[in-house]
Amino acid sequence: MISAIVRTAITGLRRDRAALALSFVLPIAFFSIFAMVFGSEHDTIPRVHLIVVDEDRSSASRDLVRALEREGSLVVSTHSDAKRGQATPADYTAASAEAAVKKGDVPVALIIPAGWGAHPMAFGPGNQEAAKIELLNDQSDAIAPQIVNGMLQKAAMMAMPASMAREGMQYTEKYLGTFTPQQRKRWQSNLAYLDQLQKDRDTEPAAHSASSSGFASGGIIAVETRAVVGEHQNKSLISFYAAAIGVMFLLFTASGSSGSLLDEAESGTLDRVLSSRVTMTTLLAGKLTFNTLLAFAQLVLMFLWGWAVFDLDFFSHIPGFIVMGLCTAFAVAAFGMLLASLCRTRGQLGATSTLLILVMSAMGGSMFPRFMMPQAMQKAGLFTINAWAIDGFTKVFWRDLPLASLWPQVSVLLATGIVLFAFARRVARRWEFS
Amino acid sequence: MATAVSPASAGTAQPIAIDGFVKRFGAHAAVDGVSLAVQAGECLGLLGPNGAGKTTLIRGIAGRMTPNAGSIRIFGASAGTPAAHRVLGWVPQELAIYPRLTCRENLNSFGRYQGLSGRELDERAAWCLDWAALADRAGAPAHHLSGGMKRRLNMAAGIIHRPSVVLMDEPTVGVDPQSRIRIFEMIEALREQGTSILYTTHYMEEAERLCSRIAVIDHGRIIAEGTHEELVRSVFGSSTQVVARFSGPADGIAAWVTARGGRVTDGAAHFTIERPAEIAAMLDSATQAGFEPADVLLRRPNLEAVFLQLTGRELRD
Numbered sequence: 012m013i014s015a016i017v018r019t020a021i022t023g024l025r026r027d028r029a030a031l032a033l034s035f036v037l038p039i040a041f042f043s044i045f046a047m048v049f050g051s052e053h054d055t056i057p058r059v060h061l062i063v064v065d066e067d068r069s070s071a072s073r074d075l076v077r078a079l080e081r082e083g084s085l086v087v088s089t090h091s092d093a094k095r096g097q098a099t100p101a102d103y104t105a106a107s108a109e110a111a112v113k114k115g116d117v118p119v120a121l122i123i124p125a126g127w128g129a130h131p132m133a134f135g136p137g138n139q140e141a142a143k144i145e146l147l148n149d150q151s152d153a154i155a156p157q158i159v160n161g162m163l164q165k166a167a168m169m170a171m172p173a174s175m176a177r178e179g180m181q182y183t184e185k186y187l188g189t190f191t192p193q194q195r196k197r198w199q200s201n202l203a204y205l206d207q208l209q210k211d212r213d214t215e216p217a218a219h220s221a222s223s224s225g226f227a228s229g230g231i232i233a234v235e236t237r238a239v240v241g242e243h244q245n246k247s248l249i250s251f252y253a254a255a256i257g258v259m260f261l262l263f264t265a266s267g268s269s270g271s272l273l274d275e276a277e278s279g280t281l282d283r284v285l286s287s288r289v290t291m292t293t294l295l296a297g298k299l300t301f302n303t304l305l306a307f308a309q310l311v312l313m314f315l316w317g318w319a320v321f322d323l324d325f326f327s328h329i330p331g332f333i334v335m336g337l338c339t340a341f342a343v344a345a346f347g348m349l350l351a352s353l354c355r356t357r358g359q360l361g362a363t364s365t366l367l368i369l370v371m372s373a374m375g376g377s378m379f380p381r382f383m384m385p386q387a388m389q390k391a392g393l394f395t396i397n398a399w400a401i402d403g404f405t406k407v408f409w410r411d412l413p414l415a416s417l418w419p420q421v422s423v424l425l426a427t428g429i430v431l432f433a434f435a436r437r438v439a440r441r442w443e444f445s
Numbered sequence: 446m447a448t449a450v451s452p453a454s455a456g457t458a459q460p461i462a463i464d465g466f467v468k469r470f471g472a473h474a475a476v477d478g479v480s481l482a483v484q485a486g487e488c489l490g491l492l493g494p495n496g497a498g499k500t501t502l503i504r505g506i507a508g509r510m511t512p513n514a515g516s517i518r519i520f521g522a523s524a525g526t527p528a529a530h531r532v533l534g535w536v537p538q539e540l541a542i543y544p545r546l547t548c549r550e551n552l553n554s555f556g557r558y559q560g561l562s563g564r565e566l567d568e569r570a571a572w573c574l575d576w577a578a579l580a581d582r583a584g585a586p587a588h589h590l591s592g593g594m595k596r597r598l599n600m601a602a603g604i605i606h607r608p609s610v611v612l613m614d615e616p617t618v619g620v621d622p623q624s625r626i627r628i629f630e631m632i633e634a635l636r637e638q639g640t641s642i643l644y645t646t647h648y649m650e651e652a653e654r655l656c657s658r659i660a661v662i663d664h665g666r667i668i669a670e671g672t673h674e675e676l677v678r679s680v681f682g683s684s685t686q687v688v689a690r691f692s693g694p695a696d697g698i699a700a701w702v703t704a705r706g707g708r709v710t711d712g713a714a715h716f717t718i719e720r721p722a723e724i725a726a727m728l729d730s731a732t733q734a735g736f737e738p739a740d741v742l743l744r745r746p747n748l749e750a751v752f753l754q755l756t757g758r759e760l761r762d
Contacts, residue, residue, distance in 0.1 A: 279539030283602070286507045286535050287558035288527060 029362030036366065044373045044388075058386060059155045060086045062108040062120040067142075069128025071171060075232075076123070078166035085162055088117070105145075112147050112239050115402075115410055118155035118382065120147040121163070131171065132178045132231055143233040149240040151251060151409055152382050160234055167231045175231075176202055240410055249321045250314075250408030251380070251401065257313045258339060258400045259368065259377040261306045265347030266364035268302050272351045273360060276442055291443050295348060295436055302344035303337070310336045323408070330414055331407030338424040339400040345431035346396060352438040371395040399423045458521035460485055460610035460641035461506060465515035468501050468665075475501040477665035478515070483610065488632070488642040490656030492649070492748060494758065498665035499645040500538060503614045506643070507535045519610065531559075534608030536600045538615045544588035548579050548598050551587055552605050559606035573601035576631060593624025600631060610641040617651065629654060649748040659748065663756050673748065680754050681746040687716040687724060688744065691736035701734050710753070717746070717754075 024030055063079060065072050080087045090102045091111075103111070108120035122145040130141035144163070148156040167175070180198060184190060190198060272295075275281040284294060314332060317323035325332070350367070354360035372378055374388060375397025381389050392398040403420030406412040461483035468476040476498045483489045491499050504510040506517050508525025522528035542551050552570040561569055574580045577597035582590060587598060600616055613632070617625045632655055636642065646652055652659050653673055661669040661676070669676055690713050691698050699709050705727065707716040716727060721743065728738050752758070 278544075279537045279541035280543065282504070282507070282509050283535060283537055283541040283555070284558055286509055286530060286533070287555065287606075288530055288560050289558045 027358070029359045032362055032366055040366070040370050044370070058084055058086050059119060059158045060088070060117045061155070061159055062088050062103050062111055062117050064103045064105050064108045064120065064122045065089065066105065066125045067123045067127045068125075071128035071131045072123045074171050075131070075163075075166055078169065078171070079121075079162060082162045082166065084158060109147055109239050112149055113410060114412065114416070115149065115240075115406065118149045118152040119159045121145070121159065122147065130178065131167070132175055141233070143235045146234050146236045147239045148236060150238045151240065151405065152380070155382065156236060160236075163234060164231050249317050249323045251405060253313050253317045253323060254401045254404030254408075255377040255397070257310050258343065258375075258397045259372040261309055261340065261343045262346060262368040262371070262396070263364065264309060265302050265306055265343045266350045266360065266368065267347075268305060269298065269344075269347035269351035270357055270360050272298065272348075272439075273354065273357050277356075281442060285443065291439055292436060295352075295432070295439060299341075299344050299348055299432055302347055303340045306340035306343050307336050310340065328407050328411075331417065332404075334414060334417055334421060335400065335403040335407055338403070338421050338428075339396070342396045342400070342424040342428040342431070345428040345435065349431045349435040349438070352435040372397055374398075376401050396424065396427060399427075458518070459483065460520060461643060462518045463502075463506070463515070464517075466502065466505055466512050466517060467514035468498075468505060468510055469513050474665050476505065476512075479662070479665070479667055480515075481660055481667060481670070483641050483643050484658075485641055486636070486639045487657045488636055488644055488655055490652035490659040491643060491645040491662055492647065492652045492659050492752070493645075493662035494647050494752075497647075497662045499647075499662060500614055501665075502662070503535075503537075503612050503643070503645060506612055507533065507537075531606070532609045534604045534606070534611035536603035536611065536613045536616050538618060540595050540599050542587050542595065542599055542602055545586055547584050547586050548574060548590070548601075549583040551598060551602055555602040556605040561606060569605055569607065573605055576604075576634065577601040578627060591624075593620045593627065596620050596624065596628065597631065600628070604635070604640075608640070610643070611635065613642060613644045615645055615647070617646070617648070649752075652748060661748075661752060661755065663752075663758075668755050669751065676748065676751050677746050680751045681717060682719075684717045684719055684746065685721065686744050686746045686750055687714075687718055687727065688742040689714045689716070689727075689731075689738060690740040691731055692739050693736035697734070698736055701731065701736065705730065708753075715750075715753075 061079075063076050065076050076087070076089065079085055088103070090100045091107070092100060101107075103120075105122045108122065111117055112120050124142040124145065126142040127144065146156060146160060146163075180190075180202075272281070275284065281294075285291060310332075314323060314325050318325035347364075350364050351360055354363055372395075374384075374392045375381070375395030376392060377397045381392050381398060381401075384392065399420045403417050403424070406416055406420070459482050461481070463479055463481040466476055466479045467474060479498075479502060481489075491502065493499050501510060505512055506519070506524055508529060517524035519529035519533050522532075543554065546554065549570055552573050553566060556566045556569055571580075574583050577600060579590075579594060579597060579601065582594060587595060590598065596616060596619075600613070603613075604611055616632075617628050620628065629651075632642065632644070636655075642655075644652070644656055656673075658672055659670070659676060660667050669679065671679065695712075698714065702709050702714040702716075705716065707714050709715070718724065718727075724741070724743065728741070731738055746754075
């Protein structure tokens with residue numbers, strides 16, 4: 012008897028493709044995403060993009076920049092991309108580097124100040140007054156500054172032995188007395204060897220020093236860290252999570268709400284509506300409008316809750332919130348309409364939407380920030396509504412950027428919404444005539 | 446009471462004119478060359494068993510089905526066009542209402558879909574609630590109503606815009622006898638206003654009570670058409686039906702009945718006779734064959750008999 016029940020259940024499951032997908036495809040998909048983000052088999056530490064501004068232009072600073080450029084875990088830019096008609100692009104300045112961090116182009120910038128090369132090492136008495144490298148960072152990315160700082164110290168240890176020795180010699184002479192000519196000659200000969208070693212390192216391929224694991228961040232090079240984004244936010248990532256979690260649940264709500272189309276088709280109400288003066292385009296547009304307003308209302312509630320309970324600075328970002336909220340709600344509603352149009356039953360819609368939304372949310376940054384993901388996955392995440400919505404909300408609430416800066420996110424979300432709705436309209440033709 | 450108004454532009458066009466309508470699903474022709482017309486103010490019954498093609502034809506008239514051949518016109522306008530939608534009401538077989546909305550909200554919604562608004566919408570909703578005897582349940586959500594009430598609300602939603610011609614696709618399916626009588630009264634009230642109705646059913650009694658003319662449909666084809674009397678006369682002439690039950694072996698009775706030109710249905714022998722005197726000869730023959738008459742009934746043929754005679758099958762097969 013039990014076997015009969017099991018056989019019936021297995022047959023039922025085999026026929027229910029949606030349940031099969033939820034049972035077997037979704038866990039595999041999620042496992043793969045998390046393995047790619049947090050696994051250790053491959054190069055799972057994302058490469059950190061940083062800007063380096065060399066105001067010193069000494070041999071030590073150039074050595075340091077070259078050493079940083081050789082680090083496989085860093086992507087170093089010293090100048091912006093060349094504009095059309097511009098032969099050589101302009102080097103970053105301290106101001107333009109800070110602006111780039113604020114804008115979110117890079118999470119970290121290093122400024123090597125003029126005079127740093129005279130005393131590059133942090134050790135030695137009286138060196139506290141020497142010029143220090145400034146590390147500008149975006150508080151929303153807690154990992155990147157630590158990686159850059161660690162790489163900086165490693166570069167000093169591995170790539171600047173001659174500089175370190177020269178610095179040590181100066182301190183020895185200063186505090187212990189001058190060297191004899193013989194000592195000085197031997198010292199110079201060793202320095203020549205270290206200089207040669209330093210030059211040889213410069214010509215080595217970057218892959219040799221790509222490994223960044225196991226390096227303990229020390230203090231050989233003095234670094235002064237300054238957060239240029241998020242430094243005043245007392246509740247740092249509340250806005251990020253409000254947007255990230257909000258978008259994910261908006262997607263669920265929109266697909267569920269759009270499912271009313273399937274209910275109406277099943278009950279015959281859709282036929283009756285379409286036999287009135289209402290056309291399919293009008294009907295879908297009406298539902299899209301409702302779902303957009305519903306999603307926007309959800310976002311308002313979520314951000315108000317963040318303001319009331321978590322001190323989210325909501326009311327000073329109202330214009331940006333309205334723009335991003337409406338665009339996100341529109342894209343999400345259109346996504347729901349398309350899913351409902353494609354599915355045949357409520358059950359199919361439930362399973363398909365769960366699968367798609369969870370995968371989109373994982374890849375789009377709703378579950379963990381995208382900067383933690385490998386490069387390829389970060390790029391793949393750009394195919395999700397989540398990524399663009401979160402980026403837009405981050406610009407508004409985190410970076411305090413003006414409305415005009417939202418044009419990429421607004422354009423993509425609106426275009427996505429229009430394309431998805433047009434596709435939904437095309438698919439919905441199956442209900443128009445039989 | 447409001448009265449149905451034909452569109453001014455309709456002129457003398459028939460409420461519904463169907464010409465050679467064909468609808469195929471794959472190789473199967475659900476409707477196979479139907480030509481039919483509903484005249485102004487009449488209630489035309491479309492009588493046929495399940496699967497005969499009634500609902501497919503109704504969906505075609507409502508503009509929800511693209512024909513493979515033929516045409517359907519509503520007061521001269523092609524089915525499915527806005528002009529046709531304006532004058533056509535449709536009561537589908539399914540309960541096509543919003544379950545979470547109240548009766549009044551349902552009527553308001555469907556009224557707005559038909560272009561009504563303001564006072565006109567309020568008046569029409571109130572009239573429909575009265576017509577469907579749902580005024581006292583106007584504020585009740587549809588899913589809290591009884592089966593009969595839902596059916597009546599379903600009908601009211603189909604006529605909220607005061608259409609000139611209404612399609613009713615088996616509106617009494619699944620309702621209790623009391624609700625059925627109430628629905629009959631609603632339809633009769635609608636007819637009194639001059640509304641033309643196309644009424645599908647597989648209940649002979651409904652067709653006989655409500656419809657001024659009947660079209661019998663089977664396997665997607667109209668096999669007979671006319672008033673009740675015309676149909677009976679065309680099939681049976683002046684004949685009378687004899688329904689008799691005999692005691693004896695079933696096989697022997699069936700063979701004897703067939704030999705005398707009758708047929709056995711549900712254990713009863715059905716004969717058609719021209720003169721009552723033929724009954725005595727028939728009973729003598731049965732006795733001689735060894736079958737004892739248990740019950741003999743003489744009756745005028747009805748639509749059930751007409752359908753049986755035309756198709757060899759019962760209406761509810």
